[in-house]
Amino acid sequence: MVDYSVHGQVAVLEVNNPPVNAFSHNVRVGLDRSIDKAIKDTNVKAIVICGKGRTFPAGADIREFDQPHKEPSLTLVFEKLEKTTKPVVAAIHGTCLGGGLECALFCHYRIAQKTARVGFPEVQIGILPGAAGTQRLPRLTGLHVAMDMITSGRHIFAPEALKYGIIDEMFTGDVINAGIKFAKSVMNKPLEDRCLMNKTVKDADQADQIADEFMSLVKRKYKGFEAPIDCVKAVKASATLPYREGLKMESRLMQKLLLSGQSAAQRYAFFSERAVSRWKMPGGNFQTAKPLPIKSTAVIGAGTMGTGIAVCLLNAGYQVYLLEQNQKFLENGVKTIRGIIEGSVRLGKTPMAVAQKAATLLKPTMKYEDLADVDLVIEAVYENLSLKREIFSKLDKLCKPTTLLCSNTSSLDIDRIGTATKRGDKVAGMHFFAPAYYMRLLENIYSTQTSPTTAATIMDVGRKIGKVSVLVKSCQGFLANRMRGPFAVEAYFLLEEGSTPQEVDSVMENLGMPMGPFKTGDLSGLDIGYKIQTELAKSKGVELSVDSKFLMGERISTLTRTMYDNGRLGRKTGKGWYRYEKPGGKLATPDEEEILERLMYSCINEGFKILEEGVAATPEDIDISWIYGFSWPKYLGGPMYYANRIGLDKIYQRICYYHENFPYSSHWIPSRLLLKLSENKVPMSQWCSGTDSKL
Numbered sequence: 294m295v296d297y298s299v300h301g302q303v304a305v306l307e308v309n310n311p312p313v314n315a316f317s318h319n320v321r322v323g324l325d326r327s328i329d330k331a332i333k334d335t336n337v338k339a340i341v342i343c344g345k346g347r348t349f350p351a352g353a354d355i356r357e358f359d360q361p362h363k364e365p366s367l368t369l370v371f372e373k374l375e376k377t378t379k380p381v382v383a384a385i386h387g388t389c390l391g392g393g394l395e396c397a398l399f400c401h402y403r404i405a406q407k408t409a410r411v412g413f414p415e416v417q418i419g420i421l422p423g424a425a426g427t428q429r430l431p432r433l434t435g436l437h438v439a440m441d442m443i444t445s446g447r448h449i450f451a452p453e454a455l456k457y458g459i460i461d462e463m464f465t466g467d468v469i470n471a472g473i474k475f476a477k478s479v480m481n482k483p484l485e486d487r488c489l490m491n492k493t494v495k496d497a498d499q500a501d502q503i504a505d506e507f508m509s510l511v512k513r514k515y516k517g518f519e520a521p522i523d524c525v526k527a528v529k530a531s532a533t534l535p536y537r538e539g540l541k542m543e544s545r546l547m548q549k550l551l552l553s554g555q556s557a558a559q560r561y562a563f564f565s566e567r568a569v570s571r572w573k574m575p576g577g578n579f580q581t582a583k584p585l586p587i588k589s590t591a592v593i594g595a596g597t598m599g600t601g602i603a604v605c606l607l608n609a610g611y612q613v614y615l616l617e618q619n620q621k622f623l624e625n626g627v628k629t630i631r632g633i634i635e636g637s638v639r640l641g642k643t644p645m646a647v648a649q650k651a652a653t654l655l656k657p658t659m660k661y662e663d664l665a666d667v668d669l670v671i672e673a674v675y676e677n678l679s680l681k682r683e684i685f686s687k688l689d690k691l692c693k694p695t696t697l698l699c700s701n702t703s704s705l706d707i708d709r710i711g712t713a714t715k716r717g718d719k720v721a722g723m724h725f726f727a728p729a730y731y732m733r734l735l736e737n738i739y740s741t742q743t744s745p746t747t748a749a750t751i752m753d754v755g756r757k758i759g760k761v762s763v764l765v766k767s768c769q770g771f772l773a774n775r776m777r778g779p780f781a782v783e784a785y786f787l788l789e790e791g792s793t794p795q796e797v798d799s800v801m802e803n804l805g806m807p808m809g810p811f812k813t814g815d816l817s818g819l820d821i822g823y824k825i826q827t828e829l830a831k832s833k834g835v836e837l838s839v840d841s842k843f844l845m846g847e848r849i850s851t852l853t854r855t856m857y858d859n860g861r862l863g864r865k866t867g868k869g870w871y872r873y874e875k876p877g878g879k880l881a882t883p884d885e886e887e888i889l890e891r892l893m894y895s896c897i898n899e900g901f902k903i904l905e906e907g908v909a910a911t912p913e914d915i916d917i918s919w920i921y922g923f924s925w926p927k928y929l930g931g932p933m934y935y936a937n938r939i940g941l942d943k944i945y946q947r948i949c950y951y952h953e954n955f956p957y958s959s960h961w962i963p964s965r966l967l968l969k970l971s972e973n974k975v976p977m978s979q980w981c982s983g984t985d986s987k988l
């Protein structure tokens with residue numbers, strides 16, 4: 294588990310526990326013995342710790358967290374490194390994470406290959422760096438950097454680590470040679486200053502302020518997660534408590550987190566994320582089927598999904614032909630893609646070099662013929678089976694025989710798309726989630742004809758573009774939407790039965806989802822649900838009407854159609870279940886303006902009809918009735934007074950707008966009196982019984 298060798302006066306301890314050299318119990322025992330051996334050997338004057346194969350240890354063995362703890366603990370082993378009078382060098386390559394980084398922080402020196410990454414990802418499995426990481430990293434970097442790294446779990450590359458002082462030097466070439474060379478250069482140098490436990494945290498005087506800043510950040514960014522909060526508390530302790538007391542605090546918080554249900558669930562998710570890559574389907578699996586090489590790709594459709602998919606492919610270095618039938622749509626698509634990539638560069642998420650390369654890889658086109666030689670086509674037009682079949686049939690005729698043809702459908706039968714071609718084995722579904730450049734899931738779908746090689750290839754592409762890919766069999770809605778179907782439908786039924794979108798959303802958001810079903814619907818576009826519903830009906834030979842409440846004996850919601858008919862398609866139109874600051878905006882607010890207008894202007898219109906018909910002689914009659922009959926707030930003076938304050942012009946225009954949109958509600962037929970008064974700009978003093986001074 295730890296290979297021990299001596300090179301002149303340097304002992305090399307090489308952790309050997311593939312694939313990631315995790316510190317399992319056996320490794321801890323092996324490392325403990327090797328450290329003792331090196332310390333005892335009087336010929337050994339310096340020690341190098343490194344990892345065999347692909348990486349420096351990537352942390353504790355997470356699989357052992359569910360078992361009773363066995364001594365020695367990591368901290369116990371690592372403390373021997375700091376205490377020895379022989380310099381200890383961590384020679385880092387690959388990923389030095391969690392317990393791996395803690396090990397390195399107990400060493401007197403750290404050197405790393407340029408491509409190596411270091412980090413504390415524990416927060417992502419619901420715990421904190423519990424082998425003194427929360428106390429030692431701040432002593433090197435200060436609180437700010439440590440809080441950032443520990444609460445986010447992000448990995449940083451060696452150059453950034455060098456900047457923060459986490460590593461002392463970068464090296465190229467062989468790890469062991471570099472370790473030995475460095476160890477020789479520091480032999481016999483005093484070590485006191487190299488022991489982190491002796492150091493203080495440089496920005497300790499700002500501990501309260503920095504901790505408060507991160508506490509509010511993590512509460513907002515990682516809402517509902519316990520670990521980030523405890524990470525902040527533990528890191529703060531490094532500045533406010535003596536080292537040993539800080540360790541006790543870290544240990545207490547760690548025990549609490551380990552016992553929490555959240556950590557167990559997050560560890561389950563960690564392994565599940567890896568398990569889904571071990572896919573299987575009739576006739577093959579991840580071991581038997583080999584992916585085909587994919588270099589050039591095409592995306593058909595430059596809408597929201599198509600552009601998002603193109604961004605994923607471009608960022609991963611694939612050439613992308615972006616096809617649209619209309620010059621304007623194509624130009625808009627290219628603009629969107631550039632905007633997404635530039636935004637990502639600004640946020641530091643995409644390196645400039647990647648963005649520059651992406652720009653050269655994008656090939657906008659309106660000609661299908663340009664797609665003839667690509668290796669993979671992803672069609673991303675709207676959900677319409679006949680249209681998709683038409684496109685696939687065309688592609689089948691013009692693309693080279695090896696081209697894989699995939700559809701970004703969220704629900705349509707892949708078999709029925711495949712039968713439009715003579716290469717059903719090379720047809721599959723690649724269902725991206727909106728926004729495609731951001732959401733991690735890729736649902737790959739095989740039909741009865743799809744070959745395991747095609748499945749292997751799209752799973753491989755998914756991995757290369759940074760997605761977590763699952764492979765599923767084609768059926769109505771596949772996995773994700775089929776399972777989410779009842780969720781969405783029940784949410785609509787709840788509205789029909791009296792709940793509000795905000796109420797439903799907040800229940801799900803309180804459960805921990807970042808967005809409830811209505812905000813999510815607005816984000817994806819409410820036309821999708823409508824189109825899926827209509828396509829489904831069509832495929833069953835049913836014509837849905839505005840008030841259809843059943844489809845094939847199943848209850849359906851009339852709201853899907855209503856929202857579509859009213860152009861409330863979500864964020865893209867600036868209004869859906871919520872109102873947004875502009876079409877494409879992100880700030881969801883309940884559509885207060887429309888609520889207010891529809892409730893009040895309809896009554897005001899009625900008020901003018903009441904005046905027109907002489908049912909009430911004056912607007913004062915109406916206003917007083919509201920004040921004393923309906924508790925209308927006196928400070929608003931009654932609805933007719935309120936209407937005048939807003940302006941009869943505006944009221945009349947909005948009433949006409951609602952009349953156009955809701956022709957079946959007679960209360961929206963505009964009052965003739967209102968029209969007359971607004972056209973002639975008659976002041977209220979002339980249509981009420983009072984005087985100007987009264988107003």
Ligand SMILES: C/C=C(\C)C(=O)SCCNC(=O)CCNC(=O)[C@H](O)C(C)(C)COP(=O)(O)OP(=O)(O)OC[C@H]1O[C@@H](n2cnc3c(N)ncnc32)[C@H](O)[C@@H]1OP(=O)(O)O
Binds near residue numbers: 353355418564
């Ligand atoms: C207290 C707590 C302490 C001291 C800790 O250290 S907690 C652990 C902190 N470390 C981590 O959380 C690292 C987790 N691992 C990763 O982030 C990645 O695996 C990697 C970046 C190290 C490598 O990524 P990649 O090359 O893509 O490989 P895989 O992720 O597919 O991993 C390969 C297999 O190794 C298993 N694995 C990885 N890390 C661990 C671990 N720490 N303990 C146990 N097993 C680990 C991983 O599950 C893969 O195996 P399969 O699941 O596919 O069987």
